[in-house]
Each structure stands twice: as C-alpha cells, then as structure tokens.
Amino acid sequence: MKRLRINSGQVALTLAVLLLIFLVVYPLAQLVFQSFQFNQSWSLQNYYTAITTESNLLALRHSLEISLTAMLGATVLGAFLAWLVARTDLPGRGALRTALVLPFLIPPFIGALAWLQILGPVGYLNKLYMALSGSSEPFWNIYGPDGIILVMMLHEYPTVFITVLGGLERMNPELEEAAQISGARIFRVMRDVTLPLMLPTIAAGALLVFITNIANFGVPAVLGFSENYYVLTTQIYNAVTKSAQPNSLNIAAAMSILLGLVSALGILLQRFYLSGKEFAVISGKSMQPNVVRLGVHRYWLLAVALAIVLVTTVAPLVAILLTALVRAYGLPPLPENLTFQNFYDVLMLNEAARRGIVNSIGLAVAAATIISILSAFIAYIIVKTKMRGRALLDFISNAPYTLPGTVVALAMILAWLKPIPLIDFRLYNTIWILLIAYVARYLAFGVRTAAGSLAQVHASLEEAARVSGAGWLQAFRDIVVPLIRPGLFAGWFLVFIPSLRELTISALLWSTRNETIGVVVFNLQQSGNTSASAALAVIMIIVLLLANVLTRRLTGGKLGY
Amino acid sequence: MNKIKSARLLVLAVLVLFVLAACAPTPAPSGPAAAPAEAKGKITLYTSVPQPIADKIQSDFQAKFPGITLDIFRSGTSEVVAKMMTEKTGGEIIADLVWVAEPSTYEDFKAQDLLLKYTPTEASALPDEMKDKDGYYYAGRLINMVIAYNTATEPQPKSWKDVLNPAYKGKIGFPSPLNSGAAEGAVKTLADLSGFGWKYFEDLKANGGKQVQNNSTLRDQIASGEFKVGVLLDYMIREVKPKGAKIEYVWPEEGAVFIPSPIAIVKTTKNPVAAKAFLDFIISKPGQETMVKLGYFIPVRADVTPPEGAPSLDKIKRLPTDWKAVTRDRQATKDKWTAVFGQ
Numbered sequence: 010m011k012r013l014r015i016n017s018g019q020v021a022l023t024l025a026v027l028l029l030i031f032l033v034v035y036p037l038a039q040l041v042f043q044s045f046q047f048n049q050s051w052s053l054q055n056y057y058t059a060i061t062t063e064s065n066l067l068a069l070r071h072s073l074e075i076s077l078t079a080m081l082g083a084t085v086l087g088a089f090l091a092w093l094v095a096r097t098d099l100p101g102r103g104a105l106r107t108a109l110v111l112p113f114l115i116p117p118f119i120g121a122l123a124w125l126q127i128l129g130p131v132g133y134l135n136k137l138y139m140a141l142s143g144s145s146e147p148f149w150n151i152y153g154p155d156g157i158i159l160v161m162m163l164h165e166y167p168t169v170f171i172t173v174l175g176g177l178e179r180m181n182p183e184l185e186e187a188a189q190i191s192g193a194r195i196f197r198v199m200r201d202v203t204l205p206l207m208l209p210t211i212a213a214g215a216l217l218v219f220i221t222n223i224a225n226f227g228v229p230a231v232l233g234f235s236e237n238y239y240v241l242t243t244q245i246y247n248a249v250t251k252s253a254q255p256n257s258l259n260i261a262a263a264m265s266i267l268l269g270l271v272s273a274l275g276i277l278l279q280r281f282y283l284s285g286k287e288f289a290v291i292s293g294k295s296m297q298p299n300v301v302r303l304g305v306h307r308y309w310l311l312a313v314a315l316a317i318v319l320v321t322t323v324a325p326l327v328a329i330l331l332t333a334l335v336r337a338y339g340l341p342p343l344p345e346n347l348t349f350q351n352f353y354d355v356l357m358l359n360e361a362a363r364r365g366i367v368n369s370i371g372l373a374v375a376a377a378t379i380i381s382i383l384s385a386f387i388a389y390i391i392v393k394t395k396m397r398g399r400a401l402l403d404f405i406s407n408a409p410y411t412l413p414g415t416v417v418a419l420a421m422i423l424a425w426l427k428p429i430p431l432i433d434f435r436l437y438n439t440i441w442i443l444l445i446a447y448v449a450r451y452l453a454f455g456v457r458t459a460a461g462s463l464a465q466v467h468a469s470l471e472e473a474a475r476v477s478g479a480g481w482l483q484a485f486r487d488i489v490v491p492l493i494r495p496g497l498f499a500g501w502f503l504v505f506i507p508s509l510r511e512l513t514i515s516a517l518l519w520s521t522r523n524e525t526i527g528v529v530v531f532n533l534q535q536s537g538n539t540s541a542s543a544a545l546a547v548i549m550i551i552v553l554l555l556a557n558v559l560t561r562r563l564t565g566g567k568l569g570y
Numbered sequence: 571m572n573k574i575k576s577a578r579l580l581v582l583a584v585l586v587l588f589v590l591a592a593c594a595p596t597p598a599p600s601g602p603a604a605a606p607a608e609a610k611g612k613i614t615l616y617t618s619v620p621q622p623i624a625d626k627i628q629s630d631f632q633a634k635f636p637g638i639t640l641d642i643f644r645s646g647t648s649e650v651v652a653k654m655m656t657e658k659t660g661g662e663i664i665a666d667l668v669w670v671a672e673p674s675t676y677e678d679f680k681a682q683d684l685l686l687k688y689t690p691t692e693a694s695a696l697p698d699e700m701k702d703k704d705g706y707y708y709a710g711r712l713i714n715m716v717i718a719y720n721t722a723t724e725p726q727p728k729s730w731k732d733v734l735n736p737a738y739k740g741k742i743g744f745p746s747p748l749n750s751g752a753a754e755g756a757v758k759t760l761a762d763l764s765g766f767g768w769k770y771f772e773d774l775k776a777n778g779g780k781q782v783q784n785n786s787t788l789r790d791q792i793a794s795g796e797f798k799v800g801v802l803l804d805y806m807i808r809e810v811k812p813k814g815a816k817i818e819y820v821w822p823e824e825g826a827v828f829i830p831s832p833i834a835i836v837k838t839t840k841n842p843v844a845a846k847a848f849l850d851f852i853i854s855k856p857g858q859e860t861m862v863k864l865g866y867f868i869p870v871r872a873d874v875t876p877p878e879g880a881p882s883l884d885k886i887k888r889l890p891t892d893w894k895a896v897t898r899d900r901q902a903t904k905d906k907w908t909a910v911f912g913q
Contacts, residue, residue, distance in 0.1 A: 131794040145741075235783050237746075237912055251648045251749070253655045337813040339794030359625055426660035438657070438664055520664070521614055521643040532645070536621055537786025 018481030022394075025386035026402070032449040033405050036424035040416070043423045044262035055256070055263035065264060068244035072271070075154055075229070075240060076222035079161035084215040086162065086317070087169025088207075093314060094170075095177040096199070097301045105314055106174070110167040111322040114557060116510040116527065117164045118227025119546050122534055123325030124151055124160050125231065126332045126543070131339065133328060153236040160228050163321045165218045172214030176207055195301050209282045216279035223272055224413030226513040227527075231534060241268045242415045242513070249419060249517055262423060265416040272413050326550070332543040351544035362545050364522060365529035366552065368440065372525065373508035373556075376447035377501045383448070384455030385490060385497055391456070392463040393471075393489075403456070410453035414513030421446045421518060438520040446514045451507060455500040462496025463489070502560045502568050509556055510549070526552070609847035610637030613839070616654065616665040618647045618751065619711070619865070620786055620806070626864040631851060638844045646784055647671050647751035654684070654836075666839040667848055669710055671751035672829045674896035676707045679834065686835040686842065690850045697883065700830050700870045709830030710852040711805075711867040714886065715756040716826050718802040718819040720792050727799050729823040730760065733774065740778030743788045743800035747907050750784055752803055756827040758903050759891040763824075771910050781911045793817040808866035808877055821887065828888035830870065 047054035059065055090109055094102045112120070127134050128151035135147035151159070184206065188198045226242040233243055241264065248261040303310060331342040333351050340346045355362045384406075390396055391403045409417050425436035425445075436442040466489060474484040490497070512527035519528045526549050533542035560569035617624055624644050631640050643653065647670040657663045663684070679685050685706040693701060693708065700709040717727050727733055733742060747754035760766045771779075782788040782800070789806045791797045793815040804826070807819045833852060835845045851857045858869040866877045868886070876882050896903070 130791070130796040235787065237781070249652075249656075251646075251652050253648070253651045255655070255659070257652070258656065258659070337793070337810060337815045338790045339816060340814065354622075358629075359621070360628065361621075361625075422656075426656070428661065435660065435662065437660055521641045533621065535783070536644070536646075537784055537788070537790055538621060539790050541622070 017483075018485070021482055021485075022386060022390055022396075025383060025390070028383060029387065029402065029405055029452075032445060032452070033409055036417075036420035036449070037408065037412075039424040040262050040265060040420035043259050044266050046259055047256065055259045056266075058256075058260050059263040059267065064239065065244060068239045068241050069267070069271075071154065071229075071238065072223055072240040072242075072268075075157050075161065076219050079158045079165065079222050080215050080219040082158065082162035083166040083218045084169050084211060087166040087214065087218075088173045088211050090166070090314065090317070091170050091173035091177060092199075093310060095174050096203070097303050097307070097310075099303060099307055099314065100311055105318070108318045108322070109170055109314075111318070112164050113167050114553060115164075115322075115325070115550060116227065116512065116553075117160065117225060118231050118512050118527070118531065119329070119550065120164050120325055121157075121160045121228045121231035122530070122542065122546055123329040124156065126328035127151075127324060128156065133331070133342070136341070152232055153238050154233075156232045157229050157238075157240075160232065161222050161225060164228075165221055166321075168218050168221065169211065169214035172217065173207060173211055176210035177203075180206060199301070213279055213282040216275050216282065220272055220275040220279065220411075223268070223275065224415070224513070226413075226415055226516065227531070230516075230531070234535065241271075242413060245415050245419065246517065249422070258419075258423065258426075261419055265413075265419050269412050269416045272411070276411055329543050329546055329550075332540065333547045335540065338539045351540045352548070355541050355544045355548070359529075359541065359545075361524050361532075362526075362529050362541075362548075365524040365526040365545075366548070368443075368524060369509055369511075369526040370552075372440070372444055372447055373505045375444055376451060376508045377504040379444075379448050380452055380455035380504045381459075381497045381501045384452060384459040384500060385493065387452075387456050388459035388463050388493075389485065389489065392460050393468070406456045407453045409449040410451065414450065414511075415517065417446060417450055418514040418517035421449075421514075438523075440523040443515060443518050443523060443525070446518055447504075447508050447511065450511075450514060451504040454503040454507075455497075458496045458500035458503060459493060462493035466492045499564060499568055502564060506553070506556055506560065506569075510553055608637060609635060609844040611841045611844055612639040612641065613666040613841050613844045613848060614641040614643065614664055615667045615669060615848070616643045616645075616650045617669040618645065618650055618671050619669060620644075623809075623865040627860070630860055630864065631848065634851065635844075635847060638847065640848065646749045647675060648749050651675060651678075658684075663836055663838050665836050666841055666845040667833060667835055669831070669833040671713065671831050672755045672896070673702070673707070673832055673893040674755065674900070675751055676702065676832050676834055677894060677897040678900075680704065680706050684837055686837045686839060686845075688835055688846060688849065690846070690853055692850070692854055695855075695871050695873070696853060697870075697872070702832070707832035707834035708849065708853055709870045710833040710849075711831045711861055711865065712870050712883065713752060713829045713831050713867065714804045714821075714826040714888075715752060715801055715829065716804045716807075716819045717799060717822050718789070718792050718807050718817055719799045720795050720797070721816040721818050722795065723798040726818075726820065728820055730766070730770070731824075733779075733799055733801070734770075734777050736777065738777065738798045740780075741796075741798035742774065742777060742779040743782045743791055743797040744774065744779055744911075745785045745788050745801065746781040746783060746911075748904055752785065752827075752829055752831075753801075754900070754903060755829050755891055755893070755896055756801060757907060758896045758899065759827045759889050761903070761906070762892065762895070763889060768906060768910070771907070775910050779911075781907075789817065804868070804880070805866045805877075808880060821881070825887040825889040827891060828886060829891070 044055055045051050093099050094106050126132055128149055129135070130147050130150050132151070138148040139145065185198050185202050188202045224242065226246065229240045229243045230246065233239060239247065245261050245264050245268065248257050248264065334347045335342050336346045336348045336350065387402060387406055391399050421442055422437065425442050428435040436445065471484050471488050474488045479487065510527060511525065512531055515525040515528045516531060519525060530542050530545045530549060533545060557569045619627070621644050624642050628640050628642050632638065650668065650670050654663055654665060654668065676685065687705050689705055690708060696708060717733060719727055725737065727735070745753035747757045760770055761768050782791065785803050785806055788800050788802055789810065792800050792802070793810060802819065804819060807817050810817060833849050835842065835849060839845045853870065855874060858871055858874040861867045862869055862874060862877050868876050868880050868883065872883055
C-alpha cells in the first residue's frame with residue numbers, strides 16, 4: 010500500500026490527471042456533444058444527415074471494402090514472408106528480416122505519391138508500356154480503389170510480418186517436434202500444427218492492419234481525390250475543409266463517431282485474439298525451431314522475396330527521386346532533363362516548405378519531451394498506486410492513439426475553435442493545437458513503455474527511500490525516474506519519429522505559418538505542383554532516414570530499423 | 571551528478587514553459603490604430619492563387635514593404651471559403667484579405683457583411699468590369715478559361731464545340747466546379763449560353779470528358795499527355811511554356827470565359843492600413859507589372875503591357891457571364907454538375 014502525503018506527490022499526480030483531461034477527455038467529450046447538437050439544441054439530426062447522405066454511405070462502403078481487401082493481401086504476404094524468414098533455410102534471411110520492414114520507414118502517403126510516379130496514368134511504367142505497345146491507354150491506372158489497396162497492402166504487410174515472425178519465434182517447438190516424431194512430413198506439420206497454432210497471432214496482426222487501413226487518410230487522399238473516390242476519413246476531411254454549410258462540423262462529428270465505432274469494433278476483435286495465450290507464451294530462447302529445407306525452391310523463393318523488397322521499397326524511392334529531378338513534370342527522365350532546380354525552389358523559394366521542416370522537427374521534439382515526462386507520472390499512477398479509476402486513466406491515455414487520427418483532429422477543432430474562456434486565448438490556428446493533438450495522439454507510446462519499465466521496479470527501492478525520509482516527489486525523482494530512464498528514453502523516440510511524419514491530424518489542424526512538412530508535401534501534391542511535392546517528399550524521406558539513424562545510434566540499436 | 575540534476579531541471583522548466591506558453595493570452599495588437607502613418611505589422615491573405623506565384627508575390631511584396639509581414643494561406647476557392655466560415659463560427663476570421671478566383675464568392679461575402687468597403691488610390695485606373703460597383707472588391711488579376719491541348723494533339727481544337735470531337739474521346743479534362751471557382755464560372759457561363767446549355771456537358775461526358783480536382787493538376791495532366799485537351803486557365807499555360815512543357819492553348823472562337831479575380835479586405839481586419847497597402851499595391855501599375863512578370867497574368871489595367879504572347883484586355887473576345895446568377899444558382903449548378911459527372 011502506498012500512502013501519499015498530501016503534498017508534492019498528490020499535487021504532481023493531480024496535475025497529470027488534469028492535463029489528461031485537457032488533452033484527451035475534454036476534446037473527445039466536445040466531439041460527442043457537438044455530434045448531437047443541431048441549431049443549438051440536442052438532436053439526432055446530424056446522425057440522420059450523416060447516414061442518409063448517399064455519398065457518406067458510399068464512403069463507408071469504400072472504407073470497408075478497401076480496408077478488408079488490403080488486410081487480406083497484407084496478411085497473406087506478411088505471414089508467408091514471416092514463415093520464409095523464420096522457418097526455412099532461405100539464404101540471406103538475416104538481411105531480409107531488416108529489408109522487409111523497410112516500408113515502415115516511408116509514410117504511406119509518400120508511398121502513394123511515389124507509386125503515382127510509377128503507375129499513374131503517365132507514370133514511368135505506363136509510359137514505357139504505351140511506348141512499347143503503341144497503345145494510347147495506360148496499362149494500369151493506380152488512381153482509385155485498386156491502387157489504394159495496393160499501396161496500403163505494400164505498406165502494411167510488415168505489421169503482419171513482424172507479428173507472425175515474433176509468434177513463430179516464441180512458439181514452443183515441442184508440438185511440432187511431437188508431430189514430426191509421430192511421422193508427419195514437414196509440410197504436413199506446417200499445415201496441421203504450425204498454422205493452426207499461429208492463427209490467433211495472424212488474426213491479431215491482420216486486424217491491426219484493418220484498424221490502420223480504416224484510419225488511413227493519406228493514401229486515399231492522394232490516390233482517391235482525383236477520381237472522386239472517397240472513404241470515411243477523406244469524406245470527413247472534405248466536410249471539414251470544403252463545405253461552407255453552417256452545420257458541416259457537426260455532421261462531420263457524427264461521421265467521426267461512426268468511423269470511431271467501426272475502428273473500435275476492429276480493436277475489440279483484435280483484443281479478443283490477442284487474449285489467446287499462444288501469443289503471450291514466451292519460451293526459453295535455446296530451442297531450435299524446425300527448419301524447412303527448401304532445396305531447389307530456395308532460389309526462386311529468394312528471387313520472390315528480393316522482388317518484394319524491390320517493389321515495396323526501391324522502386325517507389327527511385328521513381329519519386331526521378332520526378333523530383335526532372336525539369337518540368339511530364340518530360341522523360343533523360344539526362345538533359347535532369348536538374349536540382351526543384352530542390353532549390355522548394356528549399357530556397359518556398360517559405361512554407363522551409364517552415365514545415367522546422368515546425369515538424371520542433372513539434373516532434375516538443376511532443377516527445379512532454380510525453381516522456383507526462384507518461385512517467387501517468388504510468389506511475391497506473392502501475393504503482395491503488396488509486397481509484399486508474400484503469401480508466403489507462404484507457405483514456407490510450408484512446409487518442411486507438412481512434413483514427415481524423416477523429417482526434419476534429420475533436421481538437423471542436424474543442425479549441427472558440428477561445429478558452431477566462432484567458433481568452435484561441436488555440437485553433439496556432440501551432441499549439443498541433444502540439445496538443447500530437448501529445449494526445451502519441452501519449453499511449455510513452456505511457457506503455459514507461460509502464461513496462463515501472464513494472465520492473467520493485468516497490469522496496471522506493472519504499473527504502475521513503476523510509477529514509479524522502480518525500481514522494483524526491484523518491485520519484487531520485488529513485489523511480491533514474492530506474493525507468495531507458496524506458497522513458499525509448500518512449501521519446503517512439504513519439505519523435507511518428508510525429509515527424511504525421512499527416513492525418515496535421516492536415517486538419519495546420520494554419521498559415523504552422524505548416525508541417527507532411528502538410529506541405531500534401532498541399533503541393535493536391536494543388537498540382539507535382540515536381541515540387543516530389544522534391545519535398547524526397548527531403549522528407551531524407552529527414553526521416555536521418556532521424557532513424559539517430560534513433561538507432563542513441564538507443565544502441567534497440568529502436569529504429 | 572549536479573550536471574544531470576540541472577539538466578533535469580532544465581527539461582522540467584521547458585515543460586512548464588510550454589504549458590504556460592500554451593495557456594498565455596496573445597499579446598494584444600500593439601500600436602495606436604489611429605495613426606494612419608506607415609503600413610507595418612502582420613497581415614494574412616487567404617487566396618487561391620497557385621502556390622509558386624503566391625510565394626513570389628509574397629517575397630516581392632515584403633521586399634517592397636519591409637515593415638509588413640505577409641502571411642499567405644493558399645488553397646482552392648471552396649477550401650478558402652470553408653476555412654473562413656469555420657473561423658467565423660469560432661468567432662474570428664484570421665484573414666485580413668481574401669483573393670479567390672471569381673466575383674460570385676464576393677457577392678456571398680457582401681451579403682454576409684464580411685467585407686470592408688474601400689476605394690483604392692488608383693481605383694479610377696481600372697475599367698468598370700474590374701471592380702465592384704459598391705466598392706467592396708477589385709480585380710487583382712484577370713484569368714480566362716480557355717482551351718488547352720497537348721502539343722502532340724491532332725487536330726488542334728479551335729472552339730468550345732471542338733472539344734466534343736470524337737478524336738479526343740476519353741482524353742478530355744474539365745476542372746471540377748465543386749472545387750474551382752473559375753470552373754464554376756465557366757460551367758455556368760456555358761450552361762447559360764445559347765447553343766450550349768447543359769446539353770454541352772452531357773455531350774462532353776458522353777465523349778469521355780473527365781472532371782479533375784483543380785486547374786494545376788489538369789495542366790500537368792495535359793502537359794504529360796494524360797489528356798489531349800482540357801478547359802484551363804490561360805496564365806497557367808503561359809507559366810510553364812518557357813520551361814518546355816508540352817502544352818499550348820487557344821482562345822476559343824466563341825469567346826473565352828473572362829474572369830476578373832477580385833481582392834477584398836475582410837471587415838474584421840486588425841491591420842486595415844497594411845491590408846489597404848497590399849490592395850493598393852496589387853492594382854497599381856508596378857503591382858500589375860509584377861503580376862505580369864511573376865504570374866504571367868493579363869494585367870487588369872490598360873497601361874500595363876500584357877505578358878508575351880497574350881492579348882491585351884480589349885482584344886479578348888469574351889462570353890457573357892452573369893456573376894450574380896452564378897452566386898444565386900450556386901447550389902443548382904453544383905447539383906446539376908454532380909448529376910452529370912458524379913461527385
């Protein structure tokens with residue numbers, strides 16, 4: 010039992026709770042409240058409008074179709090690759106393990122942008138096809154649902170890959186061995202023992218992909234807008250940014266709640282599968298898993314795996330780099346057309362781009378720092394105290410990350426559009442609303458790592474300090490924080506990188522002078538400045554790679570790719 | 571040990587600062603508003619002028635008026651309007667000036683009492699068609715909807731009717747009036763024109779006409795050969811031709827859709843002096859020369875030479891556009907368009 014003296018300790022913890030109310034509870038409450046407001050009174054009118062408007066229903070259908078299809082593709086691809094790497098004698102598995110998660114390094118909307126350069130109506134591959142075949146029609150146009158599915162699939166298979174890889178490595182090999190000893194052939198063992206054992210893990214990974222896809226904004230925005238193909242996230246974005254109807258924000262709020270519900274359903278299912286104990290069981294590391302000898306198949310399977318790396322990572326990067334280097338969009342990437350002019354224009358002449366880079370780095374550093382500190386307190390309450398409502402606290406700090414970013418952003422708009430009473434300060438249209446949204450959004454990362462570290466700290470250490478006369482805050486500062494420092498440090502980077510590449514929330518909350526790098530790339534692309542957006546996207550990828558290298562260096566290789 | 575402690579304290583101090591800064595009220599706009607003296611301080615322009623041109627105007631203006639910081643929010647006309655409406659709901663429109671594609675939006679703004687009445691110093695230098703008769707808005711640039719085509723397109727289109735030529739089937743682009751104010755003006759103009767009407771758009775759709783999100787995108791799509799022909803803003807083509815882009819345009823035989831693209835000062839501006847300075851500058855002779863140079867626009871006044879290869883104001887054959895009707899029938903136009911082309 011902890012006894013908190015009514016002093017430093019309670020003050021600090023109360024402050025943490027109040028901050029959480031300000032960051033998460035109030036905005037989400039506003040979202041729910043506004044969704045029921047029509048002409049300044051309670052009403053279901055917004056929901057009625059939201060679900061009876063044909064284009065909204067269509068968007069919901071599109072969201073489900075795309076997310077499910079991409080989920081299936083990513084699952085098959087990811088699970089198969091995980092099996093190849095974990096359970097076969099494929100050459101170069103170690104390198105493949107790293108190479109296959111590289112799509113995580115590139116934000117999906119940048120991936121979409123890059124694929125546009127390859128398979129857009131005048132993408133390099135389509136142009137090549139048209140030149141060779143003499144046809145005036147492209148081979149395949151990536152705009153629209155099929156392209157969205159492809160890009161989502163290629164960006165999300167690593168989720169399944171990593172989940173299943175972990176599951177396979179942790180799986181107790183005795184069951185497989187037993188089957189083998191009983192005379193089953195290796196492929197039969199895989200089919201009848203390994204696969205059924207792995208199914209909950211695969212399902213959990215698949216559902217994670219589904220949740221990510223349904224919340225994705227960048228890919229359907231880049232590949233859907235021009236075909237007038239909308240999903241829920243882009244439909245809400247349109248309602249917020251393009252509709253001048255007086256009630257558009259309230260209708261968008263109702264649509265956000267619907268989107269949140271679909272996503273929550275996926276999360277509940279995922280939790281259900283995760284509760285399967287196979288996933289949690291970690292056996293000793295000394296076991297030798299079964300290895301399938303591929304024989305002659307190993308070469309073409311290696312070729313397939315390399316092709317996947319080539320297609321998912323190398324090809325889009327090369328394509329977007331070429332577009333960034335071409336003098337005027339539409340010209341072939343021949344030596345005489347190549348120039349650094351686009352990079353010069355974007356970095357030297359485009360103030361918004363320069364600001365975007367500075368803002369994104371500043372926001373990422375600030376959000377990561379605030380979260381590291383705040384999550385130490387919140388995790389402490391959750392793990393180390395018996396305070397009432399700490400389960401609720403856990404839930405609240407997780408909510409903004411489990412909800413789609415679009416929902417969080419709209420909640421922030423509705424909460425902070427009007428000036429805060431008493432101090433009469435408006436957060437909307439300032440950089441602070443972005444910072445608040447980022448902190449809320451990624452708080453879960455910090456709390457999770459801090460809670461993990463705290464669970465390892467035995468209460469006796471802190472109690473010793475208290476017995477020796479230290480106040481709570483002093484014990485927290487001198488005993489607890491130093492012990493969980495590695496966890497806080499890791500949490501810092503877990504927040505830093507996604508903040509740097511954020512688009513979904515920023516696209517709704519940015520304002521003049523408060524652009525982020527993702528927003529500027531997106532706006533340039535949306536307004537048809539393909540060359541400039543490609544150049545800035547390349548710069549963004551470089552910044553992300555540098556941040557990743559930095560992360561690896563500073564965490565001793567524990568984080569980053 | 572002490573070092574680590576002080577580092578920790580520093581981090582804590584930074585956090586506290588952030589929290590305080592997040593809560594602190596903005597400093598009240600300083601300086602006496604009474605003195606009309608020198609234009610200075612910060613102004614924000616909401617505009618649909620394409621980003622690269624807006625960037626150039628920004629640096630050029632700030633170089634000429636070093637005391638003024640010009641912030642620009644750039645997006646499509648519908649986004650600019652939606653943003654202003656959202657801010658109005660929140661209680662404060664951030665924009666000091668608004669400069670979108672066409673006059674009908676300003677009729678809406680006028681009806682909502684959002685604009686500041688102002689007579690620029692050189693208002694008299696503008697022809698009547700370039701200004702609001704009530705004195706709320708003035709054209710800062712002239713844009714025209716014309717017919718653009720890829721240089722490889724055969725035959726080359728000459729008129730609006732030519733766009734329906736089956737030779738272009740499936741390779742025709744039209745910017746969406748749901749996003750672009752200029753496109754909305756063009757759609758309404760053609761829909762009200764005898765011999766055209768909505769039949770023209772149905773035929774366009776039947777000939778494989780596709781709607782495109784915005785003009786800049788369509789420009790790239792024509793230059794890259796994705797579309798053979800398209801309806802596009804004249805200056806956008808002049809802008810990329812010197813770079814070697816494979817795009818050309820023609821003034822349609824029937825006439826172009828002639829769009830004075832107005833600037834207005836928002837009524838709630840906190841810096842009317844600087845806002846007026848911007849409006850004055852853009853319609854001044856040097857301002858229009860800058861617009862010609864930076865944006866390849868046809869000047870809104872007769873005493874400025876048009877960009878190379880472009881006609882002067884009086885030489886442009888134009889179709890009649892009733893901007894009041896565009897405002898009045900906005901929803902009907904968008905609904906009808908959606909019925910033909912989809913959302």
